[in-house]
Amino acid sequence: MILIIGGTGFYGRRLAPLLANCGEEIACMDINPETADFSEHSKQVRVMRGDVSQFDDVMNALNIAKPSRVINLAYFLGSDYPPRVAFKLNILGMDNCFEACRLAAVNRIAYASSLAVPGERKFYGDRRINEGDFRHGHVQYAMHKIFNEWQAQDYCEKHGMEITAIRPANVTGPDKIIGSVDHVFCITTPARGNPVSFPFRDAMRCPIHVDEVAEIFARVIVKDKPEHWICNTGGQAVSLGEIADIVKEFLPGAQITFDKDTGGKEVSGNYLIDNTRLVQEFGVQYRPYRERVLQIINDIRREAGLPLIGGR
Ligand SMILES: NC(=O)c1ccc[n+]([C@@H]2O[C@H](COP(=O)([O-])OP(=O)(O)OC[C@H]3O[C@@H](n4cnc5c(N)ncnc54)[C@H](O)[C@@H]3O)[C@@H](O)[C@H]2O)c1
Incomplete structure (x- = not known):
């Protein structure tokens, strides 16, 4: 069983059916549970309402679904949100997910970070950026993703969890x-x-198509011990x-x-992005x-x- 938090959004609408087609049982928890239609996969995909910024909702979802793996996609895209509002979803929500998983002994988590983390192109000249580069991001969205990456690493180091950040580039789709x-x-x-x-x-x-991003999450989450904590998707x-x-x-x-x-x-x-990690470890190839x-x-x-x- 895989629990996808924020699972009825732009990525989740593709990811849940993709994983279901691979034979996985899926539970989606979302604050807007009706924004996706999983009726074609109703036997394998169940949807429940829950707010990731409420710790009890996350624990409740874990108790109901009893997943072995969790993906968190619930986030505010952009940097114009009031600080407290953004903090509750982006920082507290992500930590609720990590901490609830720790308590429920769910060791394997993947979440979306962003291309915003490394910051502007001007820091890198004409070379491709990679995951080891300094995190120059400074706007609200980038700072929150930077903190998520640090917090994930702390959980990995102190609690032996396996948490992977995928940093999507400019995701595209209709x-x-x-x-x-x-x-x-x-x-x-x-x-x-x-x-x-x-x-x-x-x-x-x-740009990278959202179908490719869904495919990446599907490949990454089923691997028990991935080689890296952070992977760039790259794109065109x-x-x-x-x-x-x-x-x-x-x-x-x-x-x-x-x-x-x-x-x-x-x-x-940033538009020059090295995605060697994903290509080498997960055999990712884009159309x-x-x-x-x-x-x-x-x-x-x-x-x-x-x-x-x-x-x-
Ligand atoms: N779309 C992009 O271009 C892009 C690029 C880079 C990174 N990302 C990251 O990928 C992730 C998924 O992005 P997306 O495009 O699918 O976003 P989305 O907004 O379409 O989906 C997010 C989902 O989270 C849900 N949600 C919001 N608040 C919630 C809460 N309090 N509790 C539970 N669910 C809540 C929303 O209802 C929505 O279904 C995000 O972390 C985003 O930052 C997206």
Whole structure:
């Protein structure tokens, strides 16, 4: 049994069915339990309401589900939340998860950290960042993820737990609406037939499709003793202009415009990311990004009742 806290969100909606298809029994605890439809997997996926910032809710979920492994995905994306509100979900919620697992003798946990942890590109020149780099992140979201990573390590060292942080890059998918979204809207807005504009053509991103992220969590959580505590997902380093060009191959009439051709690269977040750990230990391989763009275009068009686009 695997318990996924925050299991009905953007990742959880994919991860629970994926694990179920691998034969796992899944319990999801979420404060919004109705935002995912697991009816196709109703025998293997059960959903309960619970608030990860309430220690009793987490203990209760562990008592009901009796999992051997736990994944925590419940978090606020972004840095604009009132300090106390963000602390309760991001810091206390994560610690509730670690501590409840310790008390319930659940040794294996995975959670989502972020690309935000290492901080801006300017600290690294032109080289790829790796998990050993200094954590330069300084905004609320990054600071909370940095603390989560430190706290996880403390639990591992003092209590012998096996806790893995996955640091996703710029995750993309048709239903992504919070976090880094310009690289997503560059695809989804024209797929709906609407115009879209961005400040810089050369702004760099590192997208990875949410299906790949779900696959990573599925591979990582079933391993008992992983080699590393922190793993970057990496992704495809690409500019918004290049994404626009791919979209226009599939949708020649797409109206994607930029205010300026240059000036975006210097202010881009991290986009050169080393994911050797995941590749070597978990055999992770990503489908070509171009295929994922077409997949997203057609997901949007299917939902909007528009004709689908064929691959070229
Ligand atoms: N989406 C991205 O681009 C991205 C990139 C890097 C890292 N991450 C991290 O991945 C994780 C999952 O992201 P996501 O995109 O699936 O987020 P999401 O917001 O779609 O899902 C989070 C889930 O947590 C639930 N939740 C919120 N507060 C809760 C609470 N108090 N108790 C229980 N559940 C609660 C929400 O209802 C939601 O279903 C987060 O830790 C996020 O920081 C996401």
